[in-house]
Amino acid sequence: MSSFLYTLGRRAYAARKTVLVIWLLVLVVTGGAAGLLFKGMDNNVTIPGTEAQNALDRLSVTFPQTSGASAQIIVVADDVRAPAVQREVERSVDELEGMDEAASIVSPYNADLGGSISEDGEAALIMIQLEGQTMEIGQPTKDHIAQITADLQQRLPEGSQSSYGGPLFAQSFPGISIVEALGLVIAIVVLMITLGSFLAAGMPLVNALIGVGVSTALILVSTAFGSVTATTPLLSLMLGLAVGIDYALFIVSRHQQELAQGVSPQEAAARSTATAGSAVIFAGLTVVIALVGLGVAGIPFLTTMGVAGAVAVAIAVLVSLTLIPALLGFAGARLTPRSARAGKRARADRAKPPVGERFFAGWVRAATRFPIVTVLIVVGVLGIATVPAAGLRLGLPDAGALPHGDPARVTYDLTDEHFPQGFNGPLIVTGSIVTSEDPLGLMNDLKAEIERLPGVADVPMAVPNPTADTGIVQVIPEGAPDSQQTKDLVEEIRSLRGHFQEAYGIDISVTGFTAVGIDVSDKLGEALLPFGVVVVGLSLVLLTMVFRSIAVPIKATLGYLLSIGASMGIVTLIFQDGWGAEALNVARTGPVISFMPIVLMGILFGLAMDYEVFLVSRMREEYVHTKDAQAAIHTGFVSSGKVVTAAAVIMFAVFAAFVPDGDANLKPIALGLAVGVFVDAFIVRMTLVPAVLALLGEKAWWMPRKLDRVLPAFDVEGENLREEIELADWPRPGSNEAIACAGLRLDDPSTGAPVYRDVGFLVERGGTHVVRGVHESAITAVLLTLSGRLQPDSGRLKVLGYVLPARGSAVRSRVAYVDAGAGGADAVRAALREEPEVLVLDRTDRASDPGERGRIRELLTGAGTTVIAGTTGLAEARDVLPAGAPATLTELRDDAAMPDVLSAAIR
CATH class of the missing domain: 1.20.1640.10 (Multidrug efflux transporter AcrB transmembrane domain)
Incomplete structure (x- = not known):
């Protein structure tokens, strides 16, 4: 790479x-x-397949008047039943019914259809049901409702108030404000300080x-x-x-x-x-x-x-x-x-040393002077910060999360003031009643039973559809839409499904905006564990490949869990419990947006690994060069601390800038990321990590030999590149050998014994070279190494000017490997069609048929390809090598695979 x-x-x-x-x-x-x-x-925000969404989809077919987007207009006056008020409200109802998108407009004075007037007689609700889902309702329709409301306000007696809102207006589309630009200003300042x-x-x-x-x-x-x-x-x-x-x-x-x-x-x-x-x-x-x-x-x-x-x-x-x-x-x-x-x-x-280096040198010394104390303090503090996350409640934001002054928020607050809290999030109980002989009586019976349930404030409507095959019951909970009380009521009604099936022959479902939000939150909550397992497992595997260590990935993953726990705990304290909510312009406290935890976990995982890589890779780089684990911590930290600090400050500034005036859906995510970046960079990576590495010492970089061979490697420190630069003029300036190797060694991973060692020779481009030995396995291992298909444990190797193993892919695309004993001339012919610059011909002694060896020789003669042949005997090799081409020999003489390079031609 x-x-x-x-x-x-x-x-x-x-x-x-x-x-x-x-x-x-x-x-x-x-x-x-x-x-x-x-x-x-x-x-x-919807999730197909949930009970509430499935029921809503069925209603769109069987009872479309109740399944589309909904809105409401609230009227507040000294007496909403006064003729002057009622006349103007009814006039607005008529105007709403004249809209093309109107499916059902319920006057507050029509009690039979669910009209709602507060107990004190000071507030009335016009219920608006539209054709089509919320996303399908265009801005002109919304503007029309707003205009009708404004006209009503003008006609009402002095001191009265009208306002529009409801689910149709509950979600505001986010935008960008000047506050977000402050993050970029801070980023520029930090960049200038860092880069000079x-x-x-x-x-x-x-x-x-x-x-x-x-x-x-x-x-x-x-x-x-x-x-x-x-x-x-x-x-x-x-x-x-x-x-x-x-x-x-x-x-x-x-x-x-x-x-x-x-x-x-x-x-x-x-x-x-x-x-x-x-x-x-x-x-x-x-x-x-x-x-x-x-x-x-x-x-x-x-x-x-x-x-x-x-x-x-x-x-x-x-x-x-x-x-x-x-x-x-x-x-x-x-x-x-x-x-x-x-x-x-x-x-x-x-x-x-510069001031910055002295600062970071002091930091790492403080973190590693008493490492066990550092570890205990960091884990203790972050553990305490995580505690509030245990009480985290999830939900979807409604109009109550909108800024104060927004018409939908005003409507929400007025409704909450004059009606039971559940009027801002009514439930709909629905089911098929096609087998009922008395649809109206059945709906009245359902209404009576549901009214007796704890947590129900009112059941204003229970009606069948015009074809009498589907019925709906509108239920007003006592609790707010995002309250635990309302969630418990939904579960209670659903738990009675068997009872309603047995008593009335109806299979009920609970739906509506509030029920959809509850189902979405539950589904997202269930997804946290499998997603967390995937993320943590991925963290372990990737970091093991990068750092070639067992302890470092485990430490990094545990540190990530501390960071995510602390960030969720702080979000819970602010957005749910209200600590400092006013300072951060949080419109309303309560359950946190449902997808915050899973999005936060995913993004923070990647960012945490960023800091782990940029900080610890420099430490590993120093350790590889010096083999001094303690000094590597200090040197790596000082060399990378400045840039990691700058990166973390920039990320913190960018994320934090989206909190004060941000979208209600994005604010908790932005705050969680800002807190998570700060905690992970400065507390976990730059304080806890050096302390843990200091405790582990040399053991931090230990990895089982077999695992090291199996796992692919990511050269994030650029070790391979440095080797390429060092070997640019090796074996001599301007050299153009096809193969140059020195001191190559490969050990058996199971026994540790050398398969071959001290192999070294030069082969000019277009030349021929033979590797001969007693054991086929050692010969094959050498040839596979030369063709870029096996990585030696030590030594120097350049093939066609490419340093191995760094440029293995480039070498493999230019070097063909053929088993002459298995494929013979046909395999050689197929390999030559690819026009390789080097042909590695293994087990030439297995091509026992003289005719077959002759055909291979004919193919190679005049091909202009560098040939490396492997054999246990010279006679067979002579028969397959290009005619008239001088060849050099490397002989692997004994079990120790000690070579003897013969400069003389073998023919």
Whole structure:
């Protein structure tokens, strides 16, 4: 990966104008497509398959007058039954009935159809039922209802009030305010402090803005093909800005470090893209997988939200790896840190560490001086912060979560003031009554039974549909729509399904806006555990591959659990219990948006792994070089602490900026992410992690040998790249050998005994070389190593100029491996059709038929391919090698596989 990114960085730097133009064109094209294809957002949160949603779907067919979008108008006066008030209200009812979309308009004075007047006679509700679901109701219809309400207000006696609201108006479409821009201002300040110049600071910002521009445009385009919730683009925007700035920051910061060491600008850009870019890819991959993993819940709107966020992160990674090297090309040497350009005075000043290094050196010393104390304090504090999360209640926001002054919020509050709380979220009990001989009597019996249930404030309506095959009972709970009391009532009614079936022959279902919200919350709550298992399991596997350790992944995962617990605990305290809610402009406290926990878990998992990778990878890099576990903690922390701190502050600022004036759905998620980033970066990763590593010492980097061989490796530290750079002029400057190897060794993973060792030779391009030995297994192991299909435990190896094992894929695509003993001439012919630059011919001694060996020889003669043959005897090898081609020999003489390289030709 690092080698590929190195090449990508060099090419992007060289073709900087082209890269910039391409990204600008992508931005323009996607933006234009969004303008043409955007079909609007849907702010409804539903889950197909739940009882409430299934019942609502059935009602849309059997009783459409009750299944569509609903709204209400409340009238408050000294006496709503006064003739002057009643006359104007009835006039508004007539105007509402004249709307094309009106399915049913219930006057408050029509008690038989569920008309509602408060007990004190000061408030009346006009119930509005429309044809079509909420997302299908256009803005003109909403404006028409608002205008009728405004006209009613003008006609009512002085001192009276009218206001519109209800489920149709309960959801507001989120937007962007100036407050969100404050996050970017803070980001610029932090970037300037960290990178030392406005030019360097502007690059991550440009990178992030282009990335979120493209991803947001793609989300708008996707509305032409399916439903997208209004929260989705804001979540994508928030996440894309944060990771886009941070990922670019890591690359630019590494670029400046390379420049400070005297590396040329283009080489520095290539190296920073290869090293920091490798970590960016892994970090982005973890976020993408976690977001796509939201689909585990099987909830369509959540899957869409996760995929949209994943697209934003993937685009941020792609832009960072291509556009940032191009922008570095425009900057040239101007990004070189001042200290590196200041000459002798700067070199004298370097004897004293910079203030930043001294600060982080003090931090890591404090964290690791008494590591057991640090661990106990951190775990204790975060454990206490997690406690409130045990009482977390989930729900969907209704009009009560809207800002004060919003008409729907005013209606909600007036209804709550004059009527039982359940009027803001009535339930509908429905069922098929097609077998009943007395539909009206059946509905009255159901009404009577439900009225006696605890928690029921009123049952204003119980009617069959016009065809008398479906009945509905409207139930007004005593509790608020988001209260535990209402949820208990829904469960109580559903528990009586068997009783109603036996007594009346009706299979009931409970539905309505409130019941749908309860079912959505329950479904999301059930999805938390399987999603958590997937996330935690993924964390363990990915980090094991990255750090080649058992202890580090377990420590990282446990730290993530502390971070997620603390962030959920703080969200519960503020949004549910009301601690500091007013300061954060929380309109109403109560249950937290249902999908907050699962979205928070997914996103924070990826971000936590970001900090783990960028911090601990530098520690592992130092440990690999020095084998001093304690010193590696200190050196790795100091070298990466500054950039990790800057990245965390930027992410915290971007997320926190969406809290004060943010969408009600997004506010708890944004706060949870801000708290989670702060806790995870500064408390878990930068305090707990060094302490745990100090306790473990050398054991932190232990990994079973067999597991190490099985798991694929992510070279996030750029070790392979450094090896390529070191071997660029090996075995000699300007050399062009097909194969160069020295000191190659491979051990048997089960016994530890060497399969081969100290293998070393050179083969010119177009040359021929024979590997002979006593044991076929050792010969085959050497040949598989040379063809890039087996990784040696030690030694140096270049094939066709590519360093192995770093460039294994490039070597495998250019080197063919053939088992002559099994495939013979046909296998060789098939391999040569691919025009390999090197042909590795194993077990030539097994081609016992002289004619077959002759055919192989004919195929190889004149092919111009470098040939490496393996054999236990020279005679057979001579018969298959190209005619007239001199060959060199490496002989594996004994069980220890000690080679003897013969420079003389074997023929």
